[in-house]
Amino acid sequence: MNSQSATAPAQGAEAMIKMAGVEKWYGEFKALTDINLSVRQGEKIVLCGPSGSGKSTLIRCINHLEPYQKGEIRVGGTVLSDDSRIIDAIRREVGMVFQHFNLFPHLTVLENCMLAPMRSLRASKAQAEATARRLLGRVKIAEQAEKYPAQLSGGQQQRVAIARALCMQPKVMLFDEPTSALDPEMVKEVLDTMTGLAEEGMTMICVTHEMGFARQVADRVIFMASGAIVEEAPPAEFFTKPRHERTRQFLGEILRKH
Amino acid sequence: MGANEFLFLLIGLKWTIALSVIGFVGGGVFGLGVALARTSGIPLLERVTSGYIAIFQGTPLLMQLFVVYYGLALIGLKLDSWVAVSIGFTLHASAYLGEIWRGSIEAVPKGQTEAAKALSLNYVSRMKDVILPQAIRISLPATIGFLVQLIKGTSLAAIVGFTELARAGNIISNQIFQPLLVFGIVGALYFVMCWPLSLVGARLERQFAAATR
Ligand SMILES: Nc1ncnc2c1ncn2[C@@H]1O[C@H](COP(=O)(O)OP(=O)(O)OP(=O)(O)O)[C@@H](O)[C@H]1O
Ligand SMILES: [Mg+2]
Numbered sequence: 001m002n003s004q005s006a007t008a009p010a011q012g013a014e015a016m017i018k019m020a021g022v023e024k025w026y027g028e029f030k031a032l033t034d035i036n037l038s039v040r041q042g043e044k045i046v047l048c049g050p051s052g053s054g055k056s057t058l059i060r061c062i063n064h065l066e067p068y069q070k071g072e073i074r075v076g077g078t079v080l081s082d083d084s085r086i087i088d089a090i091r092r093e094v095g096m097v098f099q100h101f102n103l104f105p106h107l108t109v110l111e112n113c114m115l116a117p118m119r120s121l122r123a124s125k126a127q128a129e130a131t132a133r134r135l136l137g138r139v140k141i142a143e144q145a146e147k148y149p150a151q152l153s154g155g156q157q158q159r160v161a162i163a164r165a166l167c168m169q170p171k172v173m174l175f176d177e178p179t180s181a182l183d184p185e186m187v188k189e190v191l192d193t194m195t196g197l198a199e200e201g202m203t204m205i206c207v208t209h210e211m212g213f214a215r216q217v218a219d220r221v222i223f224m225a226s227g228a229i230v231e232e233a234p235p236a237e238f239f240t241k242p243r244h245e246r247t248r249q250f251l252g253e254i255l256r257k258h
Numbered sequence: 259m260g261a262n263e264f265l266f267l268l269i270g271l272k273w274t275i276a277l278s279v280i281g282f283v284g285g286g287v288f289g290l291g292v293a294l295a296r297t298s299g300i301p302l303l304e305r306v307t308s309g310y311i312a313i314f315q316g317t318p319l320l321m322q323l324f325v326v327y328y329g330l331a332l333i334g335l336k337l338d339s340w341v342a343v344s345i346g347f348t349l350h351a352s353a354y355l356g357e358i359w360r361g362s363i364e365a366v367p368k369g370q371t372e373a374a375k376a377l378s379l380n381y382v383s384r385m386k387d388v389i390l391p392q393a394i395r396i397s398l399p400a401t402i403g404f405l406v407q408l409i410k411g412t413s414l415a416a417i418v419g420f421t422e423l424a425r426a427g428n429i430i431s432n433q434i435f436q437p438l439l440v441f442g443i444v445g446a447l448y449f450v451m452c453w454p455l456s457l458v459g460a461r462l463e464r465q466f467a468a469a470t471r
Contacts, residue, residue, distance in 0.1 A: 065372055091378035102373035106391045115387055116377035161373075168377060 016041045016172055016203045017062060021071035024057060024227075031057045032068070033228040041171075044198050045205045046214040046235075049224035050250060055207040058224070059174045062205070063094045076171060092120060095165030099177040101157045103149040103164070109136065110145040113164045121168065128167070135163040139193050155186030159193050166197075173197065175206040209254055215239065223247045259439060263430045267440075270426025271447050273340075277412045277422060278451075280344045282405055285351020292356025294385070297363045307356065314353030320414050322346055327418040343415045347408070354404050362397035363389060395466045402459030406452045423447060 017039040024032040031054050039045055047055050060066040062073060064080060064087045073080040075090045104112050113132035117123040123131070136142045139159040141152075149157055158178055165173060175194065179187040191213050198204055198217045208214065214221050214235050221238040223231045223246075231238070231247045242248050292310065295303040314322065326346040330337055337345075366389050374384040394401075416425035427444035431437045 063376055065375060088378050088380065091376060094376075096373075096376035098369060098373065100369055102367075102369035104370065104373070104388055104392075106395070115383075116379055119383045119387065120378040120380070164377070 015039065015074070016043070016076060017205070018074040019058075019062075019071065020073075022058075022061060022068050022073060023070035024054075024061060024066065024068045031227050032061070033226070035071070035229060037222070037229065039172075039203060039205065041203055042201045043203055043219045044217050046218040046221045047205060047207045047224065048209055048214070048221065048250070048254070049230075053224040054227040055224055056176050057227075059096075059176060059205055059207060062172075062174060063091050063096055065096075088120070092168060093171045094174060095168055095170035095172070096174045097158070097161050097165055097176065097178045099181050101149070101154075101161045101181075103157055103161055105149050108146055108148055109141070109152070109160050112149070112160060113167045116164070117167050131167050132163070135166045136160070138166075138196075139163045140189075153186060154182045155189045158182065158186075158190045162190075162193055162197070172203045172205070175204065175208065177207050177209075179208065179210060211239070211254060223250065225250075259430070259434055259436060259443075263434060263440075264443075266430055267423065267426050267443060267447070270421055270423040273421060274409065274412050274423040275451070277340075277343060277347060277415060277420075278405070278409045281347030281351045281408050281412070284344070284348030285355045285408075288348060288352035289355030289359060292352055293359035293363055296356060296360040311353045311357050314350055315357065319346075319350055319411050320417060322350055323414055323418055339418055339420045343418060343420050347412070347415075350411075351404075351408055355401065358397050358400045358404060359393060362393035362400075365396050366392045398466065399459050399463045402455055402462075406455050409451055409455075410448060 015038045017037070019035050019037040022032055022035040023030065035058060037045075037058075047058065049055055057066055061068045062075065062080075067082065076093055078086060078090060080086065080090055103109075104115070107115065110129065110132055113136060114125070114128040117128040117131060118125065133142060133145060136145055139162055141156055141159050141163070144152060144156060144160075149160065152160065162173075162178075178194070179190050182190065187210070191210060194204070194206065194213070195217055206213070206218075218235050220232050221235050222229055223238070223242075223244075225246050231242060231244050233242075238247075239251065242251060292307050295307040296311075298304060323343060323346040326349070327337075327339065327342040330342060330345075370388055370392065371384060374388045379388065412422050413424035415422050416428070421429070423444055427440050431440040434440070
């Protein structure tokens with residue numbers, strides 16, 4: 001059932017992320033089974049699948065929010081191990097955006113964006129502030145810099161979260177259902193921000209059920225079920241002629257809902 | 259009751275305040291260590307500190323003071339009563355504050371730690387910049403509540419011969435045979451210390467509630 005698509009374009013030395021035979025258990029429960037995935041620099045991947053299929057677990061292994069037990073993950077050529085210096089180095093290169101934003105509520109928008117560059121990149125305050133203001137401008141929220149997260153709408157908070165991650169100048173961005181906690185009218189502003197980022201060439205792995213976004217932005221769509229990659233294909237192919245019964249079922253459900 | 263007697267009470271009050279401050283500062287420093295150890299994820303540290311907390315929460319403060327005072331004397335450490343009492347209060351406060359702050363650290367949503375880790379913040383920065391500022395807000399009502407308990411608890415130091423406010427009251431009352439008046443004044447002095455704290459606690463709680471949602 002774990003068939004890797006022959007159309008997968010990611011190969012060779014430019015692989016930004018490479019997962020090979022990755023397996024993960026939560027205690028007795030096997031959450032990931034033989035994950036093989038290679039993502040080229042600049043490539044955009046959309047990851048979908050039913051609830052509990054292991055999408056979050058997969059991307060959280062990439063920045064070691066979850067440890068994995070078997071196989072190998074490489075980010076930009078570095079093998080991700082349990083060594084805290086390696087984990088730190090990889091986290092500096094990999095930004096993450098969460099479903100529930102996870103902004104720091106006791107810090108202003110600007111401070112949220114300045115903290116990590118000052119602490120982990122040892123940026124000066126002035127540098128960090130300049131970068132933060134520039135990126136807040138880019139997600140079109142510069143005028144809210146002095147506010148606290150709780151004073152912003154969900155869509156604005158998520159755009160701040162994107163800017164905060166970008167302030168670390170990451171090479172890869174991971175998105176875990178960034179729009180599923182948002183009111184419908186705010187989904188678009190966040191998707192537009194992500195689309196803009198994609199157009200600028202960011203390497204992205206997005207867990208999302210926004211199929212419009214997948215069609216428009218993804219180079220490949222990956223479908224997971226029960227902790228394994230079931231199918232992966234370019235969006236045109238994925239949506240029009242899915243090869244697996246489980247993919248068809250899933251697409252049927254998701255398209256009915258949207 | 260004359261001015262001299264009242265002055266004697268005020269000197270007792272001074273020691274009550276000094277003891278409370280020592281207990282709170284010492285307990286704050288070591289309590290933070292206890293809270294961090296309890297949430298460290300290192301099994302040995304967690305077990306040792308949880309045992310420490312269990313012992314100090316499961317026995318009366320009075321007994322803890324006895325044990326420190328007479329226990330240290332038994333092993334040959336003849337300490338001044340106020341040093342012994344300070345150590346006793348610090349140990350006591352460390353256990354309680356450690357437990358209060360452990361709970362507050364754990365009450366900060368997990369997503370905060372995850373976001374901080376994803377931003378490659380190290381442990382010190384995650385705690386100092388992200389988790390503790392939020393945990394302190396969460397803990398404020400309980401922390402101030404404990405401080406009030408601690409101030410009142412200093413009266414137990416009288417038992418090992420330490421002349422703080424309550425014992426000073428007792429001494430004066432035995433001299434001038436006006437227990438109602440003397441203990442009325444002593445009670446009022448405790449109240450004047452504790453009540454504003456309770457008010458401040460309630461106000462901070464409301465402020466933070468308003469600021470973060
Ligand atoms: N910390 C954990 N401990 C134990 N089991 C877990 C843990 N986190 C996730 N799981 C289990 O692992 C499986 C995969 O979870 P995961 O969160 O990766 O799914 P998902 O595809 O992201 O689902 P959703 O769409 O609901 O977010 C689920 O069955 C889940 O119950
Ligand atoms: Mg998920």
